[in-house]
Amino acid sequence: MSVHDHGVGSTSYDATADNVDGAVSRETEDAFAGLNDDAGSPLANELIETERKRRALESADFPRPTRTRIFAVSNQKGGVGKTTTSVNLAAALAQRGANVLVIDADPQGNASTALGVDHREGTPSIYDVLLDDTPMAKVAQRSKEIPSLWCIPATIDLAGADIELVSVVRREFRLHDALHELLEGPGKNLDYIFIDCPPSLGLLTLNAMVVAHEVLIPIQCEYYALEGLTQLIKTVEMVRKHLNKQLELSTIVLTMYDARTNLAREVANEVRSHFPQQTLEQTIPRSVRVSEAPSYGRTVITHDPHSSGAVAYLAVAKEIAERGAPAQQNRGTA
Ligand SMILES: Nc1ncnc2c1ncn2[C@@H]1O[C@H](COP(=O)(O)OP(=O)(O)OP(=O)(O)O)[C@@H](O)[C@H]1O
Ligand SMILES: [Mg+2]
Numbered sequence: 001m002s003v004h005d006h007g008v009g010s011t012s013y014d015a016t017a018d019n020v021d022g023a024v025s026r027e028t029e030d031a032f033a034g035l036n037d038d039a040g041s042p043l044a045n046e047l048i049e050t051e052r053k054r055r056a057l058e059s060a061d062f063p064r065p066t067r068t069r070i071f072a073v074s075n076q077k078g079g080v081g082k083t084t085t086s087v088n089l090a091a092a093l094a095q096r097g098a099n100v101l102v103i104d105a106d107p108q109g110n111a112s113t114a115l116g117v118d119h120r121e122g123t124p125s126i127y128d129v130l131l132d133d134t135p136m137a138k139v140a141q142r143s144k145e146i147p148s149l150w151c152i153p154a155t156i157d158l159a160g161a162d163i164e165l166v167s168v169v170r171r172e173f174r175l176h177d178a179l180h181e182l183l184e185g186p187g188k189n190l191d192y193i194f195i196d197c198p199p200s201l202g203l204l205t206l207n208a209m210v211v212a213h214e215v216l217i218p219i220q221c222e223y224y225a226l227e228g229l230t231q232l233i234k235t236v237e238m239v240r241k242h243l244n245k246q247l248e249l250s251t252i253v254l255t256m257y258d259a260r261t262n263l264a265r266e267v268a269n270e271v272r273s274h275f276p277q278q279t280l281e282q283t284i285p286r287s288v289r290v291s292e293a294p295s296y297g298r299t300v301i302t303h304d305p306h307s308s309g310a311v312a313y314l315a316v317a318k319e320i321a322e323r324g325a326p327a328q329q330n331r332g333t334a
Contacts, residue, residue, distance in 0.1 A: 046308075054311045062096040062321045068183060069325050070193045071251070072212035077228050078199035081218040081255030083110040084290060085316075086196040088309075091115075091299035092317035094149035098191040101140065104154035105175070105208055106198040107161070112153035116297030117141040119153035127157040130174045130207070131164055136182040145302045162202040172243055175207035201235050209239040213325060214250040219271055221257045221264040221283075226271070248326040249278060253316060257283035282315040 073086045086102055094100040104111040104119070105126060112119035118141065119125060128134035129152065136152055143149040165171045175195070183190065194216075195208040209215065215236050219225050233249065240247045252275050258264045272279045284290075287309035293300040300310045 050308050050311050051306065053315065054306060057311065057314045057318060060318060062093065062098070062318055063324070064098055064191050064321070065325060067325070068187075068190045068193060069214060070179070070195070070212045071214045071216045072195045072197055072205070072208035073216045073218065074197040074205055074208065074232065075217050075219070075228075076199055076201050076205070076232060077220075077224075080220040080225075081253070081284065082106075082199070083114060083196050085216070085218045085253055085255060085284070085313075086194040087111050087114040087294075088290070088299045088301055088313040089317055089320070090192065090194050091143075091146055091149060091301035092310075092314045093192050093321065094143070094146045095301055096314075096317065096321075097148070098321075099148045099150075099189050100192045100194070101150045101152065101187065101190050103152045103175075103179075103193065103195045103208075105158075105195050105204050106154055107156060107158035108198070109154045109156070109158075110294070111196040112151060112155075113297065114294040114299060115143055115149070115151045116145070117143070117151045117153050119155050121155055121157065123153060123155050125153045125155045125157065127155060127161060129178045130158075130161055131168070133178075136178050137186045145298065158204070162200075162204055165203045165207075171203060172206050172210050176211035179211050201231070205235075206239065206243075209236065209247060210243045212244070213246050214248055216251040216253065217249065217278075218253045218255045219267075220255050221267040223263065223267075225267045226274075249275075250323075250326045251320060252279040254279065254283040256286045258286050259283075280316055280319050282312060282319055284312045284316065285309060287312075 073082050075082055083106070090100045090102045102111055102115060103126060109119045124134060124139040126139065128139055129136050140150045140152050143151065165174065168174065170177065179187075179193070195212060197205045197208050217229075217232065219229075236247060236249050252271060254268050254271060257268065268283065285308050287300070287307060289304040289307040290300045290309035293303035296303055300307060301313060304310055
């Protein structure tokens with residue numbers, strides 16, 4: 001559906017409407033099936049704890065930002081959870097009442113798939129915005145499941161954009177210019193924007209960092225986790241120095257965390273020791289529900305709201321909402 005007539009982010013959404021009280025997660029059901037009333041087992045305790053946490057989050061207040069917060073979700077390492085974090089965090093915040101836009105800036109179009117929006121070849125997309133000056137409002141699609149969640153899809157056309165952009169005027173500012181046009185008009189009520197970057201530090205990622213206020217880095221808790229991080233941080237510094245003074249590496253989310261392995265704990269400790277301010281308390285566990293949700297064109301937030309993955313992303317959303325933007329954290333509102 002075109003958003004042209006309604007305005008992106010203009011919906012006021014009843015956050016309670018989609019709550020699924022009383023429903024039990026399939027993850028919970030599956031696990032209990034194997035427990036045989038062994039209610040004191042670590043797994044049973046974990047499930048009870050997840051449900052307790054979900055209920056607390058359901059009734060908690062998620063403060064809304066005083067101005068639109070724009071995140072570039074980036075890590076040039078592939079498969080670390082950039083897309084999963086972008087869409088689930090966006091869905092969690094939108095479900096709790098915020099107006100949220102996800103910009104799919106990856107030719108793979110995974111965020112578009114996960115949000116269930118059309119992104120077949122030829123669909124008006126971020127490519128048209130970047131290369132043909134199409135207004136963002138004309139290509140944004142509303143999520144069918146959460147009305148205050150929007151997505152600007154990516155199609156396979158975007159695969160050539162890194163090269164095509166090279167010869168375009170203001171090539172690093174294409175996304176910046178288009179997004180500011182949206183924010184001054186139909187997107188003025190947006191609370192959060194997440195730009196799902198590709199696994200590279202090319203022009204698409206650069207465009208995202210030029211318009212973003214914050215960089216969110218998902219880090220997978222595995223052996224090579226910190227490799228490549230120096231280069232990513234150098235890129236953030238370079239963008240801040242030359243192209244976007246507002247940019248801050250504000251948030252690190254530890255993904256696919258398995259608390260039972262020493263390696264995951266060691267990696268998490270190492271990340272925390274390097275980035276104590278940025279690393280969120282809440283980690284995202286490895287969960288089948290998280291990985292299967294995109295095949296239904298859904299985020300885990302709607303696919304299985306009681307699952308450990310959904311609850312973890314809701315907790316991450318709350319932490320990000322409560323911490324506020326870096327300007328709010330450190331220097332008062334800009
Ligand atoms: N918490 C999780 N539990 C289980 N599987 C997960 C979890 N997070 C991500 N995955 C799976 O790991 C894979 C990589 O995740 P994702 O696509 O989000 O990473 P990415 O960084 O966006 O990848 P790319 O670099 O290709 O864009 C996907 O198959 C996804 O379903
Ligand atoms: Mg991705």
